Amino acid sequence: MFLTNFLRWLDATHFSQWMRGSILAEPIVESTHVLTLTLFLGFAVLLDLRLLGVVMRKRPVSEVLDQFNPYLMWGFAVMIVSGVLLFSGDPLSFYSTIFFKIKMILLVFAGLNVLIFNATIRKKVAEWDLAAKTPRAAKIAAVVSLLLWVAIVAAGRAIAYALPPP
């Protein structure tokens, strides 16, 4: 099977062996992954709360989106790169856990949620930029995002407990 072959190939690469052998690589990459939660998830939560009308109500939604966007992008990039590096260190073990698979599926849903938000209600943001009550579609997108990210963090944490002993 293509996927299994790919994981075996990845597991045998020099990089993967180096990640497993190095004392510092895993702690540094994992700490980067965990602490970047503050930047990426912290700002994502703040954005969701703005969409729900909980914080920064006086700031136009379009401004909040613009102001957060570069930091969300960089934060997400760091999460993905550090996550891929962590995975590369032990791909077969990661893939063997149910929580890794759950996390990947939830990430796809989180991405779809963003795409749908951008393609629909965000297009009309000028109409509700400063509205006292944000539209229902924006609130749904925010709640879905919050629920998905809580589940993604939980699944991510659970991976470490489910990994087979080295």
Add this chain to the structure above:
Amino acid sequence: MHPAKLLLVFCQWALHSNFGHAVRDSVWLFPAVEICHLLGLAVLGGTVLLLNLRLMNLRFPNEPVAELAHDVQPLMVGSLAVMLISGFFLFSSEAVKMYGNVAFRYKMIFLLLAIMYTFTIYRKVVMSGEGRVPLAWRVSAALLSLVLWAGVGFAGRAIGYV
């Protein structure tokens, strides 16, 4: 009694307390509390970053600092409370081990400094009007806040590795 001895007695009390036992003996309670700790980290870190970026004039140039601070204060205090409570439960399950963990000690020192600083000098800088504190001071206040909170985070990460 020597202060260090008092700390050890406190750690022993926490370890043998009901919740210390509960977190230690349960299969899922420790991970569940850890997840709360991580979610608290995201929200606390996010609000701290946002406020410091604003102090340094890097984000939300049209929003007065004090107004933004007032706006995110419940989130900041709430997530700090979640982190302190969940952190205490995690600590209680292995309190005596933490007493001897050098990273944990650094984390507690950074945490104490970060909290004291945030609710005194930092608060004063944030709540004063834009014109009253020069930008250089606001940037310094923001950088010190970032250093102290980063110290808590990095030392916290190190607990599992030392």
